[in-house]
Structures are given as C-alpha cells and as structure tokens.
Amino acid sequence: MIVSHFKKWLRPSDDAGTADGAERHRFKVLPSSELLAPFEGELAAIRARAGVPAEHWRSLYQTVFDNYAALVQRLPASESHHHAGAGGLLQHGIEVARHTLDLKQGIILPRGEAPEVQSRVQDLWTYACVTAALLHDLGKPVTDQCITLYDGPPGRRSAWSPVHGPMPIGATYAIEFNPARVYRHHERIPPLLAHHLIPLAGLQWIAGDPNVLHNWLAAIQGDFEDADAIGEIVGKADGLSVARDLSGSTKVRLPTAKAKPLVERLITGLRYLLDHDALPFNRRGAAAYLDGDTLWLVSKTTLDKLRLHLIEEGQPGIPTRNDRLMDELQQHGLLVANDQDRAVWTCRITIGDWQRKLTCLRMEASRIWSAPDRRPNPMDGHVEPVGSETEAAATDEDETGQVANETAQSAEPNSTEAKEARGEDDQQAVSSIDDLPLPFDLAADSAGEGEAATESKPTVRDEPVTAHKADGQVAGMAASEDAGKRFVAWLKHSIENQTVPINTAQARIHVLPEGLALVSPRIFRDFDSANWSHAQKRFQKLKLHRKTLRDENIWTCQATGSRKQSLLKVILIPDAAGSLGVNLPKPNAAITLLHTE
Numbered sequence: 074m075i076v077s078h079f080k081k082w083l084r085p086s087d088d089a090g091t092a093d094g095a096e097r098h099r100f101k102v103l104p105s106s107e108l109l110a111p112f113e114g115e116l117a118a119i120r121a122r123a124g125v126p127a128e129h130w131r132s133l134y135q136t137v138f139d140n141y142a143a144l145v146q147r148l149p150a151s152e153s154h155h156h157a158g159a160g161g162l163l164q165h166g167i168e169v170a171r172h173t174l175d176l177k178q179g180i181i182l183p184r185g186e187a188p189e190v191q192s193r194v195q196d197l198w199t200y201a202c203v204t205a206a207l208l209h210d211l212g213k214p215v216t217d218q219c220i221t222l223y224d225g226p227p228g229r230r231s232a233w234s235p236v237h238g239p240m241p242i243g244a245t246y247a248i249e250f251n252p253a254r255v256y257r258h259h260e261r262i263p264p265l266l267a268h269h270l271i272p273l274a275g276l277q278w279i280a281g282d283p284n285v286l287h288n289w290l291a292a293i294q295g296d297f298e299d300a301d302a303i304g305e306i307v308g309k310a311d312g313l314s315v316a317r318d319l320s321g322s323t324k325v326r327l328p329t330a331k332a333k334p335l336v337e338r339l340i341t342g343l344r345y346l347l348d349h350d351a352l353p354f355n356r357r358g359a360a361a362y363l364d365g366d367t368l369w370l371v372s373k374t375t376l377d378k379l380r381l382h383l384i385e386e387g388q389p390g391i392p393t394r395n396d397r398l399m400d401e402l403q404q405h406g407l408l409v410a411n412d413q414d415r416a417v418w419t420c421r422i423t424i425g426d427w428q429r430k431l432t433c434l435r436m437e438a439s440r441i442w443s444a445p446d447r448r449p450n451p452m453d454g455h456v457e458p459v460g461s462e463t464e465a466a467a468t469d470e471d472e473t474g475q476v477a478n479e480t481a482q483s484a485e486p487n488s489t490e491a492k493e494a495r496g497e498d499d500q501q502a503v504s505s506i507d508d509l510p511l512p513f514d515l516a517a518d519s520a521g522e523g524e525a526a527t528e529s530k531p532t533v534r535d536e537p538v539t540a541h542k543a544d545g546q547v548a549g550m551a552a553s554e555d556a557g558k559r560f561v562a563w564l565k566h567s568i569e570n571q572t573v574p575i576n577t578a579q580a581r582i583h584v585l586p587e588g589l590a591l592v593s594p595r596i597f598r599d600f601d602s603a604n605w606s607h608a609q610k611r612f613q614k615l616k617l618h619r620k621t622l623r624d625e626n627i628w629t630c631q632a633t634g635s636r637k638q639s640l641l642k643v644i645l646i647p648d649a650a651g652s653l654g655v656n657l658p659k660p661n662a663a664i665t666l667l668h669t670e
Contacts, residue, residue, distance in 0.1 A: 098247055099246060100248070101243070102239075102243060102244045102245065103146065103147075104242055105138075105142035105143045106139075108160075108163060115167050118174075119170055119174055120134065122171075122177075122178070123199055124199075133274065134200075137270050140269060140270045141163070141207050141211075141270050143239040144235050144238070144239050144270065145162045145163050147159040148163075148213075148248060149161040149162060150162045150165040152217070152250045153341060153345070156314075156315075162210065162213065165314055166206065166207045166211075168314040169209070170206040170207055171310075172206075172309070172311075173206040173307055174202070176309055176310055177202055180302065181195070182195065182198040183198065183285075183302070184301075184302060197279070198285060200279070201289045202306055204275070205300075205303055208270065209263065209293055209295065212258075212260060215234050215266075216258045216259040216262060217250060217254040218250055219248075220247070220249075221233070222244060223244060223246065224240075236265060238269055255624075256349045256350075257295065260296075264290065264293065264294065288300045288301045288302070288303045291304060298607065312387050315386055316387030319341065319388055335390060335391075335392075336404075336405040339383075340402075342383050342386075344441050346379065347361060351378065351382070352374075352375060352378060354449070355449070355450075357425075358429075358640045360374040360375055360378070362452045363448075364451060364452055364454075365438075365451060366437060366438050367435060367437065367456070368436045368440075369420060369434070369435060369436075370436065372399075372432045376398050379398065380392075380398065399417070400416075402416070402434075408434055408436055409436065416434055417434065418433050418434070418435050419432055420457060420458055421456070421459045422454070422455075422457075423455055423456075424452065424453060424454035556601070556604065556608040556612075557613070557615050559600075560611070564591075564596075564600075565655055568582070568653070575657075575658060576658060576664075581595050582596065583630070583664045584658055584660045585630075585665075587645060587647065587666050588645045588647040588648065588649055589645070589653075590628070590643035591645075593644050594606070594609060596644075612644075618646050619646070619647045627643070628643050628667070629641075630664050631664070632664050634663065
C-alpha cells in the first residue's frame with residue numbers, strides 16, 4: 074500500500090494545462106498528509122523517541138512536520154549529490170530528525186548541569202535538536218533552486234520561494250537549479266524560515282533558554298562547531314542520511330531498488346569536487362584542466378581527494394588503492410585510455426609561461442557536465458599528451474615533485490609514478506591532503522635561490538617553530554579566551570619576541586605590500602598541532618583577515634626564486650601593524666599576491 078503510494082507520489086503531475094509538454098516537468102502541490110504518508114514508520118519512531126504526551130506531540134511536533142512537508146513539497150535536496158530525486162529534501166529532513174533522536178539517546182543535555190536541571194529541560198533540548206534537523210538544509214530552495222509556481226489561469230506563473238510560505242494546494246510548480254549558486258550560502262537562510270515551521274509556542278520555548286537558543290541558532294545555520302551538543306548530534310545525523318542515500322541503502326527506497334554502483338558514486342563525488350572547487354581548476358598548479366571537450370585530471374591528487382571525500386561522507390566499500398579506483402572508472406568507459414590501453418597519460422600542461430609535465434587521467438567533459446551551457450570555460454592554455462606512463466616515471470623527478478607540492482603535496486620528489494598510481498601509502502595520502510597546500514621551499518636547489526626569497530630579512534632566531542613551543546606559549550594565556558583569540562595572542566607574542574621566521578624560505582609568515590600573509594594551514598599547526606582546524610575557524614570569525622573577491626578566506630601567492638616559481642596559500646591580514654600592534658619588516662619582494670582586488 075505504502076509502496077504503491079510512494080511510486081505515485083514520486084511522479085510529476087501529468088494533468089496538463091498546456092499543450093507544449095512542459096506540464097510533464099511540473100509537480101502538483103499536495104497536502105502534507107499525502108506527502109507524509111510514505112514516512113509513517115519514520116514519524117512513529119520519532120514520536121516514540123521524543124517521549125512527549127499526545128497533546129504536546131500534536132501541537133509542537135506534528136505541526137512542525139506538517140508545516141515542513143507543506144513547505145518543501147517534492148523539492149530535491151541537491152542537484153546531483155545526495156537526495157537528488159523528487160521529494161529528496163523532505164526525505165532527508167525526516168531522516169536527519171530520526172537519526173538525531175537515535176543519536177541523542179544516552180546523551181543527557183545540557184552537559185555538566187545538575188541532574189535536576191537536566192531533567193527539567195530535557196524535552197526542550199530534544200525539541201531543539203529535532204527542529205534544527207529539519208531546518209538545517211531548508212535554505213537550499215532559496216539559494217540553490219529556481220521554483221516557478223503555476224497558479225490560476227493558464228499561463229499565469231510567478232517565482233516562488235519558501236520565504237513566501239507554502240504554495241497553494243492544487244497549484245503546480247517546476248524546479249530548476251540556480252547555476253550561480255554559491256556553496257554553503259543556504260546555511261544562512263533558516264532563521265528567516267523558522268516561523269513557517271515552528272509554532273509560536275515552540276519558538277518561545279526555544280528562545281526562553283539562552284543556552285539552547287545560542288546552540289540552536291548556530292546549528293540551523295550550519296555552524297555545528299559552535300552549536301555544542303546540538304551541532305554534534307545534528308551534524309552526525311546529517312552525515313548518516315547523506316551516506317545512506319549515496320550508497321543506495323536508505324530505508325525509504327523501494328524494495329526493488331538496487332544499491333548505487335561504486336562507479337556511479339565515484340562520478341557523483343568527482344562532479345561534486347569539481348562543482349564546489351574542491352579540486353583546483355584551470356590554473357597553474359591545479360588538479361584539473363578543461364581543454365576543449367577533454368577534462369584532464371592530475372591522477373594521484375584527484376584520486377586521493379575523491380577517496381577522502383567519499384570516506385568522509387561515510388560511504389562503505391571505498392577501495393583504499395588508487396589502481397582500484399582507476400580500474401572501476403576505466404571498466405565503465407569513463408576514462409579515455411592511452412595508446413597502451415592504460416588509464417594514465419603523460420601530459421605537458423601549458424598556461425602562459427608556466428609549463429609542467431604531469432601524469433593525468435583523461436575524461437570526456439560531457440561525463441561531468443552533460444549540458445554544454447553548464448560547462449565551465451576551457452583553460453587559458455593547452456594540454457598535450459607527450460608519452461607513455463613508463464616515460465612519466467622517468468621524467469625529471471625534481472620537477473614532478475615540485476608540481477605535486479603545488480597541487481596536493483602528493484608524494485616525495487623521488488617517488489615514481491608507479492607508486493603514485495597505486496597509492497600504496499594511503500595514510501600518507503590522507504595526511505598530504507590534510508596539509509594542502511604546503512609552503513614552498515625556494516632554498517631547495519641552492520643557497521643563491523634561497524637568498525632570492527629572503528631579500529628583506531628580519532633579525533630572527535633562525536630555528537623552526539614547533540608545536541611543543543607553541544603549546545607552551547598558549548598554556549600561559551588566559552584560559553577564558555577562545556582558540557581564535559589565543560592564536561592572535563600567540564602570533565603577536567611570536568612576532569614581538571622574534572621566535573618565528575619571517576620572510577624566509579621556510580617561514581609561515583610573510584610581509585606583503587597588501588598585508589601580513591599567514592601560510593595556511595601550517596601556521597595554525599604550529600600554534601596547536603592537535604586542534605589547528607578549530608583554531609583557524611575561530612580566528613576567521615574574528616574578521617581580522619581580508620577575503621578574496623570570491624568571498625573566500627584563502628589567497629594564492631606566487632613565490633619567485635632564481636630558477637623556479639611555486640605557489641602557496643595564505644590568509645591575509647591587511648593591517649597587521651594596527652590590528653596586532655607589532656612592528657614588521659619590509660615586504661618580501663619574492664612573494665606576490667595573485668588576483669588582488
């Protein structure tokens with residue numbers, strides 16, 4: 074009964090009111106009772122976990138789920154990632170709510186409070202977790218989708234957004250995706266929509282506890298790290314729902330549905346990395362290059378990042394070896410083989426006066442971007458196949474190692490391409506990705522080259538900064554300050570006391586005309602080797618740094634030596650002397666900030 078209902082529920086409306094066939098791509102606005110019918114089991118489990126009286130369930134919980142279904146209808150959660158089918162957003166929200174309550178079992182909130190306090194507010198924390206689970210992705214239809222509502226006489230249409238409230242029952246709507254959407258912008262929208270889901274009594278309940286309100290607001294805006302237990306629980310629940318959908322094991326699927334093949338998950342993951350600029354694209358030292366209709370992917374960098382992405386999503390059955398991943402892609406005809414029927418090509422990549430010989434995978438661009446109008450612009454340069462995979466291993470090892478550092482610090486300079494293709498040291502591969510990107514080493518070839526990078530030398534103790542020394546300094550700082558403020562205090566102390574190199578080849582700190590450049594993430598690792606990621610996020614929230622034109626935190630710099638150039642990624646503090654109150658040496662002439670405003 075439910076299965077047949079679910080099949081009907083997934084089909085677009087075909088009671089056409091137009092003759093051009095567009096009606097086939099529309100959906101009819103349905104009442105919440107019909108939309109929620111396939112999820113009776115999930116809702117029953119949520120009700121049991123919530124453990125509230127029937128009256129409270131109807132007024133506080135059932136109302137929220139009814140409003141959620143009425144608002145999201147059959148909208149998808151994404152275009153090509155998780156829950157991309159009709160009704161995906163509704164399914165995802167309910168799954169996250171269910172997983173949230175499953176995970177909350179055994180966790181007594183708020184942590185650290187007396188048992189009598191925890192007992193008094195436990196229902197409030199449960200309610201905050203469930204509503205945060207439903208709200209966390211609700212901004213996607215606002216920022217990522219373009220929804221056209223057809224209501225009234227034939228031909229009458231209007232743009233619709235969840236901000237307007239639910240669509241009228243009986244109308245129809247069409248869904249398109251916003252090609253200019255910005256990654257994660259949807260996370261800032263849920264506070265605008267909360268009143269469409271949560272009744273006034275529920276909002277007043279949440280707002281009545283400052284601790285709950287603070288964590289709830291952080292969680293519904295995707296800032297799980299600042300949301301304490303709510304963020305921890307909802308974040309894990311979100312990951313479980315995503316992983317189950319991508320692996321094809323979600324319970325809401327029809328009994329006859331097959332698990333998604335590995336190759337489909339690989340191509341979906343690769344498309345995600347490219348669409349979200351997680352793989353550097355079409356620039357010097359990048360990991361992917363679009364030349365005409367051909368997409369070239371730097372082999373080890375791409376496979377390492379693809380594997381890590383799938384593992385982080387919690388997907389099962391991901392091979393640990395790169396050759397397994399290549400075989401899977403090649404067996405399904407997704408990779409173009411070279412003249413030896415091998416997956417790996419040796420290519421010479423040229424962009425302006427920059428040229429490198431790299432080992433790449435070759436793929437038709439249509440495999441990633443099926444619609445030509447969605448395809449990004451080709452590179453400002455060209456890729457030329459130059460030889461076999463065997464020749465790749467015999468190429469200039471120093472150059473190969475340098476490029477690997479520019480793109481993903483993949484392997485040591487003396488590693489062969491055979492080892493790169495196999496991905497034998499998976500632990501090292503994950504570590505390398507985590508370190509992206511490492512600072513350059515202009516002194517690697519000669520002392521003269523190092524001098525070029527240190528044209529303006531401050532008087533510092535030329536010794537490496539270790540996590541041990543950084544930890545010792547941090548320990549003496551005020552414990553009440555957050556990690557970002559502690560980092561700023563440590564940075565100021567280190568500069569004032571000349572305990573960190575500045576403007577040297579190995580330095581994490583460089584002075585530029587535009588400001589103080591902090592090599593990321595290495596400078597944060599020096600500060601706190603165990604919790605560097607948290608420290609970097611907290612520092613960025615202080616807004617002492619300057620963002621790029623693309624609203625990104627990380628800038629690219631070019632380091633120029635006597636015989637070679639390298640790239641490094643930095644966070645830029647525009648007025649370090651004023652904001653930190655420190656005296657700085659002259660700018661390093663060997664470092665140039667790229668893409669300045």
